[in-house]
Amino acid sequence: LSKQVRKKTRRYSGSVGESRLMPYFFVGAATIYLILFTSIPLLRGFWFSFTDSLLLAPTEGNFIGFENYRRYLTDSSFYSSLWTTIVYTFVVVVGAVSLGVISAIAINEKLPGRAIFRSMLTVPWAVPGVSVVLIYNWIYNYDSGVANQAVQALGMGQKGWLIDPSLGMFAVTFASIWKVFPFIMLVVLAALQSVPEELREASKVDGADRFSAFKTVVIPHLMPTIRVASLLMTIWSIRRFEIIYLLTGGGPSGATNTIVINVYKQAFESSELGRAAALGILGLLLSLSVTIVYFAVDRKNAKRDSL
Amino acid sequence: MKKVSPTKIFRWIFVFVLASFAIFPIYWMYNTSLTPVGGLFGGQNLIPRVQDSLQIFNVFFTEVPIWRWLRNSAVVALGTTLSSLAMAVLAGYGLSRFRFFGKGLLGFSLFATQMLPEALLIVPMYALFMSLGLLNGFSGLILANTAFVMPVAVWIIKSAMDGIPYEIEEAARVDGTPRLAVLTQIMMPLTAPSIAAASVILFFDGWNDFLFASTFISSSEKWLATVGLASFLGEFVTPLATVFSAALVFTIPAILFFLIMQRQIISGLTSGSVKG
Numbered sequence: 001l002s003k004q005v006r007k008k009t010r011r012y013s014g015s016v017g018e019s020r021l022m023p024y025f026f027v028g029a030a031t032i033y034l035i036l037f038t039s040i041p042l043l044r045g046f047w048f049s050f051t052d053s054l055l056l057a058p059t060e061g062n063f064i065g066f067e068n069y070r071r072y073l074t075d076s077s078f079y080s081s082l083w084t085t086i087v088y089t090f091v092v093v094v095g096a097v098s099l100g101v102i103s104a105i106a107i108n109e110k111l112p113g114r115a116i117f118r119s120m121l122t123v124p125w126a127v128p129g130v131s132v133v134l135i136y137n138w139i140y141n142y143d144s145g146v147a148n149q150a151v152q153a154l155g156m157g158q159k160g161w162l163i164d165p166s167l168g169m170f171a172v173t174f175a176s177i178w179k180v181f182p183f184i185m186l187v188v189l190a191a192l193q194s195v196p197e198e199l200r201e202a203s204k205v206d207g208a209d210r211f212s213a214f215k216t217v218v219i220p221h222l223m224p225t226i227r228v229a230s231l232l233m234t235i236w237s238i239r240r241f242e243i244i245y246l247l248t249g250g251g252p253s254g255a256t257n258t259i260v261i262n263v264y265k266q267a268f269e270s271s272e273l274g275r276a277a278a279l280g281i282l283g284l285l286l287s288l289s290v291t292i293v294y295f296a297v298d299r300k301n302a303k304r305d306s307l
Numbered sequence: 308m309k310k311v312s313p314t315k316i317f318r319w320i321f322v323f324v325l326a327s328f329a330i331f332p333i334y335w336m337y338n339t340s341l342t343p344v345g346g347l348f349g350g351q352n353l354i355p356r357v358q359d360s361l362q363i364f365n366v367f368f369t370e371v372p373i374w375r376w377l378r379n380s381a382v383v384a385l386g387t388t389l390s391s392l393a394m395a396v397l398a399g400y401g402l403s404r405f406r407f408f409g410k411g412l413l414g415f416s417l418f419a420t421q422m423l424p425e426a427l428l429i430v431p432m433y434a435l436f437m438s439l440g441l442l443n444g445f446s447g448l449i450l451a452n453t454a455f456v457m458p459v460a461v462w463i464i465k466s467a468m469d470g471i472p473y474e475i476e477e478a479a480r481v482d483g484t485p486r487l488a489v490l491t492q493i494m495m496p497l498t499a500p501s502i503a504a505a506s507v508i509l510f511f512d513g514w515n516d517f518l519f520a521s522t523f524i525s526s527s528e529k530w531l532a533t534v535g536l537a538s539f540l541g542e543f544v545t546p547l548a549t550v551f552s553a554a555l556v557f558t559i560p561a562i563l564f565f566l567i568m569q570r571q572i573i574s575g576l577t578s579g580s581v582k583g
Contacts, residue, residue, distance in 0.1 A: 022486060023410075026401025030394040030461060031413060037454035038420055041431035048431065058434035099325075106322050111315075119566055120326040123333060126565030128515040130533040131558045134550065135332045137540060138339060146335060178332065186573045232421070239424035242517045246537055263426040268522065273430055280427030287422040 048277035055271035068278035077254075078279075085258040085286065088173060088244075089237040095177040097230055100184025101222070107185075108192045118189075125182035133246040136175040137162070160252075168248050168255035176243055180236070184229050191225040192218070231294045238287050259283040336558070340551035371545065373553040376532040379445070380514050380557075383531060386449035387513030388506055391457035395505065399464030400490050404473075417458040425455065425518050436523065443525050451519045456512040460505040463575035467501030468494055504571030507564045514561065532557045 024031075049068055053061025072078040103121055107114060124132075139147050140161035148158050161171040199217050241260050244250070250257035250265065260283060267276035401407075402414065432451055433442070441447035475497070476489045484492075495502065517533040524530060530538075536557060539550045565572065 023401050023405035023407035026397045026405070026486075027407075027413060028397075030398035030457065033394055033454070033457065034416060034420070037432070037450060038423070038428070039416075041428050041435060042423065044431035044434070045427055055433075058431075058437070103322075103325050106318060106325065109318075111319055111322060114322075117322050117326045120330045122329075122566060122569055123562055124329050126511075126562045127333065127558055128511070128533065128561055130515070130517050130536050131336070131554050132332075134536060134540070134554050135336045138547065138551075139332065139335065178329070182329070186569060187576075190573055235422050239422075239426070241424075241426055246517075246540060260424050260426045263424065264429075264518075267426075267430045267433075273434075276430055277427070280424060280430065283424055284422065284427060287424070291422060 045277045045280060048274050049281050050278075051274045053273040053277075055267060055273050058273055061274055064274070068275050069282070071275070072279060072282060078282075080254065081257050081259050081262050082282075082286070084169075084254070084256060085238060085260075085283070087169065088176075088240075088256065088258055089234055091169070091173040092176045092180065092237045092240075093230055093233045095173065096181040096233055097184050097226065099177060099181040100229075101188050101226065103181065103185040104188035104192060108189060121185055122182045124179050125186070127179065129179070129242040130246065132175055132179050132243055136171070136247060140171055162248055163252055165251075165253045165255045168252045172244055172247055172256045175247060176237070176240065179243065180233065184226075184233065187225055187229045188222060191222050195221050227294075227298065231291065234290055235287050238283065238290070259286070333558075333562075336551050336555060340548050340555055342548055371535075371549055371553050373532070373535070373556060375528070376530055376535040377557065379529060380532040383445050383448045383452065383516065383520070384510045384513035386445065387452045387456065388509040390449060391453045391460050391509045392502070392506060394453075395457055395460035395464050396490070396495065396502065398461045399468055400494060402461065402465045403468035404476075417461055420455065420458045423455075428454075429518060429522055432519075433522065442523050443529065444523075445529070447523050448516065448519050448531075449513070451523070452513050452516050456509055459576075460509055463501055463505045463508070464498065467498040467575065471497050500571045501575050504568050504575050507568045508572060511561050511564065 048058070048061070050063055050065060051061035052064050052067075053059075107118055107121065111117070139145050142148065142158060142160055142163065145161070147161055151157070151159055159167060161167050195218055199221070238258075239260055240258075241264065244256050244258060244261055245264065248256045250261040259279060263276050263280045263283060266272045266279060270276075402410065429451075432454075436442050436447045436451075439447075441450065471494065476493050479489050479493055515533060516531065517537060520531040521534045521537065524534065532553075536550070536554055539545055539553075
């Protein structure tokens with residue numbers, strides 16, 4: 001094996017006298033860093049998940065096998081947390097992707113003030129999570145928030161955006177979509193600008209009206225970009241922490257208690273390190289399965305397209 | 308005069324509504340930062356008065372240690388940027404220009420870090436930093452943030468370097484210029500826009516960090532701005548105008564840098580993930 005590698009390396013770097021260890025000089029620091037601060041903590045977290053360790057004495061836990069996992073998998077509150085995670089992720093991804101694609105299409109063509117509008121539409125993405133929480137916390141304020149001023153003006157009465165369990169998920173997903181949709185918009189905008197002009201022209205010559213040209217030419221061109229951006233958005237949503245934690249803390253009455261929020265509370269409020277780690281691993285499995293399904297579908301699509 | 312079509316007017320109104328939706332919360336933050344306590348309850352004015360705001364700034368400078376928080380945030384952000392950038396430039400070059408054993412695995416691991424919930428890793432990291440004595444210090448925060456954001460910078464820089472033809476450095480290589488000099492004198496200047504974009508992402512990852520900062524830091528002199536600002540949530544002593552003035556001072560640098568660098572950031576992020 002090492003002979004093969006040596007040959008490949010030398011052929012590629014293509015200069016005589018260069019050590020075959022050269023590539024490792026470049027990637028070495030980053031690799032060692034990731035091993036020390038990502039891989040080892042991950043393995044250690046995996047180990048914790050089989051123990052009854054507590055936060056203040058992480059090394060003194062006893063091995064208890066699958067007990068932590070068994071407890072979650074037979075506990076209905078785990079399934080409601082899983083369901084909350086799925087609902088949150090689904091709503092945020094669908095909302096952000098629709099809003100992002102619509103914004104990108106709307107702003108792609110010439111329009112008076114387009115540059116200013118584009119900057120305005122980009123701003124939420126740059127706003128730090130903590131600032132997002134501060135401002136939405138005030139907007140959602142029961143007595144004096146602007147959200148209630150607005151719905152009261154419409155004659156709908158005051159709403160407990162962050163207090164009413166039936167509205168908590170709405171309040172949190174709304175703030176999250178607001179923050180992340182510009183990412184989709186910018187990515188789609190970049191893809192739109194790479195639609196070959198001939199393609200559009202060709203469809204015009206064929207007598208296609210704007211809408212059907214859009215459907216048959218532009219949308220298929222955008223699909224790969226939208227798919228990748230949706231995958232990233234899904235993974236990021238599954239692990240989103242501060243907006244949810246600071247806005248509702250998982251409440252009201254568990255309405256926004258996603259797995260990640262639950263992991264943090266188990267570890268740092270209940271000090272149950274082992275249980276928290278097991279839940280974290282279950283959450284990681286969720287992200288992993290989404291990614292695996294994505295790549296499986298992607299490969300199938302690629303095969304179909306090449307046929 | 309050119310005739311303006313109704314669909315164009317409709318589209319303009321549509322974009323105007325979208326843009327207002329995007330900017331309103333920021334405008335509201337600004338508005339609140341200029342409105343004195345009495346003006347907030349029972350309906351806020353759409354346009355605040357100037358003399359009120361001067362009075363608010365007085366309170367702001369004296370009552371909130373925002374400058375200390377911002378300085379702490381800047382230290383962590385700068386540390387995260389420098390440590391990540393040093394490793395990411397080297398690794399990006401290595402991944403772009405060499406074929407070597409373990410390359411596929413390294414590339415996959417870099418993507419996989421995006422899947423890891425911080426809330427899972429923070430538990431063993433907490434245990435690790437406790438044993439190293441790095442809790443309650445900025446270096447622990449820099450180390451933790453670097454672990455999560457450095458892979459993103461590697462992707463951005465690697466894909467930028469993929470776009471530079473190999474012949475450009477070949478000429479220098481024939482002259483016997485060492486690899487490292489090729490990297491610093493030829494490749495880095497050529498990919499400077501992407502490196503700058505990566506720096507913005509790195510810097511604001513440290514600047515925006517709340518989870519590590521609130522978990523690892525226990526003494527309030529070492530609070531980052533995120534933790535300090537979050538401490539206003541649910542307390543009713545500090546006037547809202549003061550809270551939002553502080554929040555604005557914290558937010559505006561992020562907005563400015565992202566707006567300036569948006570094109571490079573987007574092309575870096577997408578080319579990395581599309582190929583990954």
